[in-house]
Amino acid sequence: MITQTSKKPDILLKKGQIIAGKWHHRNYQVVKELGHGAIGSVYLCVYANRQVALKMSKQSTSISSEVNVLKAFQSVQGYHLGPSLIDVDDYETSDGYQYSFYVMEYISGETLHDFIRRNGHEWLVSLLISFAKDLQVLHNEGYVFGDLKIENLIVTRKPARLRWVDVGGTTLRGRAIKEYTEFYDRAYWQYGSRKAEPGYDLFALAMIILRVYYPNGFTRGSNPKKTLQTKINQAIDIAPLKPLLLMLIDGSIKDANQVKDFILTYFVQQKDKMDRRVLLAKPKKQHEGYYPFIEIGSILTIGGVCYLYVTLFM
Known part of the structure; x- marks a missing residue:
């Protein structure tokens, strides 16, 4: 079997292709390529009726390094850093070449x-x-x-x-x-x-x-x-x-x-300045009637959101 990284050709997975894990025997159907880089390529795949992201490379050491990072992220209690790791395995082609891959959570969204x-x-x-x-x-x-x-x-x-x-x-x-x-x-x-x-x-x-x-x-x-x-x-x-x-x-x-x-402090300071301007511009009785609406208006702005974040979570 030929396994030397230097001799392995680059691999291009096609839509509909089945990637069968050599050790865990899980099958992943390729949907499309999501991206590629110096280490390998990432593909959108389907496994057990769910979408997943599969990264494959001819550099097994690089795959192992990335897997270790994902495992370290998952060990952070109460916090979700990066995609969740699902599987790690090898894929063997009909020509006898072996490629390492790992499967992770597919995070949907937009650029x-x-x-x-x-x-x-x-x-x-x-x-x-x-x-x-x-x-x-x-x-x-x-x-x-x-x-x-x-x-x-x-x-x-x-x-x-x-x-x-x-x-x-x-x-x-x-x-x-x-x-x-x-x-x-x-x-x-x-x-x-x-x-x-x-x-x-x-x-x-x-x-x-x-x-x-x-x-x-x-x-x-x-x-x-x-x-x-x-x-x-x-x-x-x-x-x-x-x-x-x-x-x-x-x-x-x-x-x-x-x-x-820095961001939160800036917006809290801006809100304080706005409050002071309102206090100076309105007689006390009038201000007391308008203030709730001013507060609600501030919450509808980005600055208001930041102010609310500070109030609730800091």
């Missing part, structure tokens, strides 16, 4: 680009709050996402939440980043090293927001740092994203909790 196009840039604020919490848990567990980019994210519904769907670049803190994409890489923009630490992910988070405003990206030019600062100042039109992104790229923000705190 961040599509979601923002339909709902508006204001939604970036609330998506960032929940995603920053996820990043903090990931970092606390001793990992850095590494290859954090817009293609590895999806927006789920009810509630709207930004989730990652590929853990291929996840690296233990302190090691060298094992996978990266230049546009999201701080070393490429001369803002730091490729050491796996929270700041690496936070820089990439800023670049994800920029990519929403610049769908086709942009070149770094002769002065990468100035290019980024200029692009942020020119495009970002939602407070408090502009100062937040500037702090993310220059490393002023050290952990993901600070992202959440």
Whole structure:
């Protein structure tokens, strides 16, 4: 049997093809390819009348590494990080080649680009709050996402939440980043090293927001740092994203909790300013009658949502 990785040809699974697990004897029917990268390809499959995501690679060690990450995520009590792991097995072709694969939860949703196009840039604020919490848990567990980019994210519904769907670049803190994409890489923009630490992910988070405003990206030019600062100042039109992104790229923000705190603090301060203006503008008796409606109106805004989040959960 030929099993050497160097001799294995790339594999392309076709719609309707059955992937039979060599050891666990589970059959997965291919629906379509969801994406591919340097390590392998991810396919939407059907197993036991449910949709699942199957990732296959000729690099068994890389598959094992990703499986270990998913298992570590599942061990986090009371928190759901990344897709749930369903199965790990090998697939043997009729030519005798063996490929490793794992099966995970299929997370349905839409791309961040599509979601923002339909709902508006204001939604970036609330998506960032929940995603920053996820990043903090990931970092606390001793990992850095590494290859954090817009293609590895999806927006789920009810509630709207930004989730990652590929853990291929996840690296233990302190090691060298094992996978990266230049546009999201701080070393490429001369803002730091490729050491796996929270700041690496936070820089990439800023670049994800920029990519929403610049769908086709942009070149770094002769002065990468100035290019980024200029692009942020020119495009970002939602407070408090502009100062937040500037702090993310220059490393002023050290952990993901600070992202959440910065956003929530900003909106609480804005609400306090609004309350003071109302108190000054209305006589006391009139204000007492109008105040509930003002409060409800604030809750219907993104700022109000953030204020409500602080009140209920912080």
